[in-house]
Amino acid sequence: MPFYRSLGQVPHKRHVQFRKPDGGLYREELMGTEGFSSDSALLYHTYAPTDVVAVTTWDIDGRETTPNHPLKPRLVHTHKVDEGGDAVTGRRLLASNEDVRVSYVVADQPSPLYRNAMGDEMYFVESGTARVETVFGALEVGPRDFVIMPTSATHRWVPTGDEPVRLLIAESNGGIRPPKRYVSKSGQFLEHSPYCERDLRGPAEPLIVEGDDVDVYVRHRAGGTIYTYAHHPFDVVGWDGHLYPYAFNMDDYEPIIGRIHQPPPTFQAFEAPGFVICSFVPHKVEYHPDAVIVPYNHANVDSDELMFYVDAAGGARAGHGIDAGTITWHPAGFIHGPHTNELEMAVQAYNAGMIEIKNMRAVMIDTFRPLELGEASLASEDSDYLATWRNA
Structure with missing residues (x-):
């Protein structure tokens, strides 16, 4: 965590005597990361946590x-599991x-x-x-x-x-x-x-x-x-630190917009070793007079992209089975982007002033090493998803 908090009862200094009402000592537990060299929390237990x-x-x-071999995109319906x-x-x-x-x-x-x-x-x-x-x-x-x-x-x-x-x-x-x-x-x-x-x-x-x-x-x-x-x-009566x-x-995420389409890192919420998590939320469309308000074709040359749709995809994407709770899985090495009808319809709607807000909510997990399929994906994927990319 990026900031300090203290909760409940803690003594005035670390690692000093802190006694219970019966006179016995509370038991300290230091939860520390990176071998006592990074964020930690100090908890005070009534009983020994060991x-x-x-x-x-x-x-x-x-x-x-x-x-994922042969390499192909996947559409997974989590509500089927x-x-x-x-x-x-x-x-x-x-x-x-x-x-x-x-x-x-x-x-x-x-x-x-x-x-x-x-x-x-x-x-x-x-x-x-x-x-x-x-x-x-x-x-x-x-x-x-x-x-x-x-x-x-x-x-x-x-x-x-x-x-x-x-x-x-x-x-x-x-x-x-x-x-x-x-x-x-x-x-x-x-x-x-x-x-x-x-x-x-x-x-x-x-x-x-x-x-x-x-x-x-x-x-x-x-x-x-x-x-x-x-x-x-x-049995913790108090704790303090940066780890909790x-x-x-996601609705408290303030999206950053621009005159032209912004890339996914604009929506990044968290980072971790080997992957990132993005929070896509409703936001104003781009405002360049010739803006194309859907993503350009892109090749994930070094990451697998899992996009979990909180709400069903709207617009032209609505015809591809992307309902609430579905995951589109686009692996590294697969070029993807807007379908032709999505691209043209978005441009026409933008030119006509019909679109002001992109009403999308999704959580994206991008990994920097290839992902393998778990049993839930194999049990719930749409085997026809690849066909939706024809003539895209």
């Missing part, structure tokens, strides 16, 4: 992948490489306590509402929220509405943070950033839960493990 009474294996299913379950064990794998795993889940029940010991996770809420309970406190989240969960933060998802919560999930093998060009050397968001600290929602107060012999599911490089703790890990979960709604 008190493990049992260890068992968690068998994580559906991790096998298939190369909405089996239900919880946000941890019910995930369906869409795509993965050495840097990121992209999954989808329709969570209709609370998840177990969970943490990812390999890297940060990005959750995007397509629809529904949930309470995200964490060792730092709770977050109330809803449609179009991004939730950034730091490495090894124990948490769980609890759906709260009448409908399940639909989540697009990116599991990183490193940190997920705002792009470096958006923040100063000291970590403050700069004036040209499309969002700032005021847009980020962190926990408001500590979350204390009593319990004994509590299971926590841990995802790690060798697979999955279930730790059973003597006491519930949600937060939510950011």
